[in-house]
Amino acid sequence: MTRLRRLVALGAIGALVAVGLTTQAHAADPNILANPGFESGLAGWTCTAGSGSTVSAPVHGGSAALRALPTDADTAQCSQTVAVTPGSAYTLSGYVQGNYVFIGATGTGGTDPSTWTSATAYQPLSTTFTTGPSTTSVTVWVHGWYSQGAYHADDLALVGPSGGGTTDTPPSAPGTPTASNVTSTSLTLNWTAATDDHGIQNYDVHRGATRIATVTGTTFNDTGLTAGTTYTYTVTARDTANQTGPSSGVLTVATSGTGGGGGGSGTVKLGYFADWGVYGRQYFPKNIETSGSASKINTINYAFGNVTNGQCAVGDAYADYQMTYTAANSVDGTADTWDQPVAGAINQLRQLKRLHPGLKVIWSFGGWTWSGGFPQAAANPTAFATSCYNLVEDPRWADVFDGIDIDWEYPNACGLSCDTSGAAAFKNLMSALRARFGTGLVTAAITGDGSAGGKIDAADYAGAAQYVDWYNVMTYDYFGAWNAQGPTAPHSPLTSYSGIPQAGFNSDAAIQKLKAKGVPANKMNLGIGFYGRGWTGVTQAAPGGTATGAAAGTYEQGIEDYKVLKTKCPATGTVAGTAYGHCGSDWWSYDTPSTIAGKMAYAKTQGLKGAFFWEFSGDTGNGELVTALSNGLG
Known part of the structure; x- marks a missing residue:
């Protein structure tokens, strides 16, 4: 086949795999592939022309992954034949990285499925099929494309009933892990053993949604963690028939220390990054790094998410996660690809955090323009908090954000619009957010109006203080040309002075008033x-x-x-x-x-x-x- 014909064929395959099957494997069925994460080398797998090997990086989970190199005459297919049950639904899935990487199955007794993607980082692929009435084995495979460079694959799975005519019960869930020897950068996990009718082979340890280790015992030491950071862990067992059982309960644990001051008892050095700055201002997260500022602050507030219909919402999808960065304006010097699931400023902040592991990033919602949505949010604080948590902790960017910031201008007072929710509304909102975000960072930008009967008096900032990690007191914009004829006055006076146009409009007045109220x-x-x-x-x-x-x-x-x-x-x-x-x-x-x-x-x-x-x-x-x-x- 000439290369031209191969590319034509590739387009045809892409059209065919767009028509997917709808039958799903039962959620309780096990992964019946042997060595699905290539932790045991190529055991159980056969690769054409010696094209495959295992590598330690890049991996999706565990400590190994498949690397295979197609040639002009070979797609570097690696396959495994597995026993199945006739007339049953199966889901084939895996994580792949490379140019034109395919997964699929043959010998299904029906329509043999396949699907593909091109990705510079691991991306999930999944397809389904139903075995024919007399099918007792199928061959699953992964391959690249002719002369398209090496591809990687990891954590493949064929989920459905195992074949062979015997019944083998998957293992039970291990006990919920516990943590000991917790330091600022490491901890030790322990859990009680799972049970199985034929014996336990090993355990997969997950930090968040990522598998970080496969071990044979019931303990694991996790290192390289960030100080003052909250992590979640689960464990699943695998039996000698390569079946995985249900997950353990979730352990939530925080490392000691302050993560460079972003939380805990450390000093906060925080800057706002405005997502619209990527347009006319041409200011990108890279500029935070090249200016030397990234190493001098410890927290970034990402502004702004919207507040609408009583919920947190994305403010500018294009700037936030759709805009593709060039190599010249990206933090790490690598251009985004058109098909990566998260690009935009959020992905650039992810890159910035990789360079500065102690850096915290908080998603800020509201602001002057979008504070009009808070009164509806305050009417049902629990529902609002849930919507915010679901957005901030969306799996696409949960690793980027360390918490939420509320910029309500202003509770029970007037900003661009006026709020009449009552003095307790802000406290109730922050209480609901703390309950939903747990140990995550919960902060708020609040008024700097220290005048008698002013905005500080309008809401219960002291009562809400128990729920926040800190307040950002907006001690600026006291005076400006909205009073077109003046008098001229500094917009951010630290103290009062003779002739100040408005008593209480200065930083010290706001700080002292908040202190007096109990903040x-x-x-x-x-x-x-x-x-x-x-x-x-x-x-x-x-x-x-x-x-x-x-x-x-x-x-x-x-x-x-x-x-x-x-x-x-x-x-x-x-x-x-x-x-x-x-x-x-x-x-x-x-x-x-x-x-x-x-x-x-x-x-x-x-x-x-x-x-x-x-x-x-x-x-x-x-x-x-x-x-x-x-x-x-x-």
Whole structure:
């Protein structure tokens, strides 16, 4: 067959396998393949032309996988013949990686199934068939395609009733594992043995959904873990007939330590990443790495998920997980493929976490624009919490996110829209989230309004504090060109000052008021804006001058990134712990490395948990504001 004809045939096969069978194997049936994960080399398998071997990487689960190399004359098929029961439904599945990788079965006595995919990382494949009325064996196979490079396969399974005319009961579930010798990076698992009518061969140990080991005893030492991180474990038994039984109960255990400060008792150094920044701003997760900022913070809030119909929802599917990154703008320098299930910023954050194992990523929901959905969510907090958990812990990206952040602007008060849910609504919402997320991170961005009768007074932030790991107190945006004629005033004053337009509109007023209401200092982070707010038509250099409107900004009138302002309108003075600049007829206020250092000293003096900022793209290319924040907190 010429290569051209082979490619034509490949297209025909793709069309045929799109028509699948619908009969399913019974969920309780065992995997009847021998050596399905290639942990025993190629035992039980036959590969054409000596094309197959086992490797230790890449693997999907356990410690081994199949690698086979097609040639111009051979597809590198590896197969196994197995006894089956006539007239029965079977599901064939496995995980494969490579260009044009197929799995299928022959000799089924009916329509022989096959399916294929192309993938740069392990992807699942599955197909079904029903054996003919006299079929007692079938041959299952996996192969690549002519001259398409090596492929890998792992954790193959043929699920259905075993053949041979004998009855062999699968093993029982092992006991729920327990943990001992727990450190910041390792722990020891122990479980009681499963039982089987013919004997136990070994046990598969799973961390989350991934098989991490196959052992013959009832103990396993897991290493290389991340400090201050919660893990789940289950164990399944395999008998001497290669049948796997039901899973054990789930063990949930947290390693000791603080994971670099993202939770526990450590200092929080947190930055927001805005998903829409990948468009006009062309700011990608890679920039967090190349600026040097990734090694200086320990938590990223990913903004924003939507709140709609009483549920958490994806905010921008394209930016979040559909946009394919080029090698040039990806964190690890590898281009995405068109068919990978999760691309976008979420996958890039996954790559960033691989470079910085202690880094926490929290999915933030709401924000100024989408806070209008919270009143409906607050009407049924339990249902809302369940929807959020199901989204954040979706298997496609559960490894990326360490928890949830709620940015409700504002409970029982007005932001873009007004809420009348009552003072207890926020507390009830956070209680439901904590109950659903368990030991995962649960945080919230809250108002910095320290005025008498202001937004802090409108909701029970003290009562809700018991349910959160921390609050991000939004101590910025106090003043701006929404008051077009001024008076000019710094948008993020640390303290009050003579002539401040509104009493209580400063960071210290908010922190002291929250403390007085019972919010622990070590559950509050001080907020920093990586941008400035400004007016035009201003003649007075000092704060308090009149204006004619908002100063011009790159993306929005009256607001500009620090990286632009530092040269466009350098600081000409400071007031109340922040900076301002008067340049021509424009007047801008913003924080600089120097004022951030002062604010971090304040945070430490007040016993705060740490600090956070909005948002990464406002900083310089070498991350000078992040550096100031990180150095200031120590």
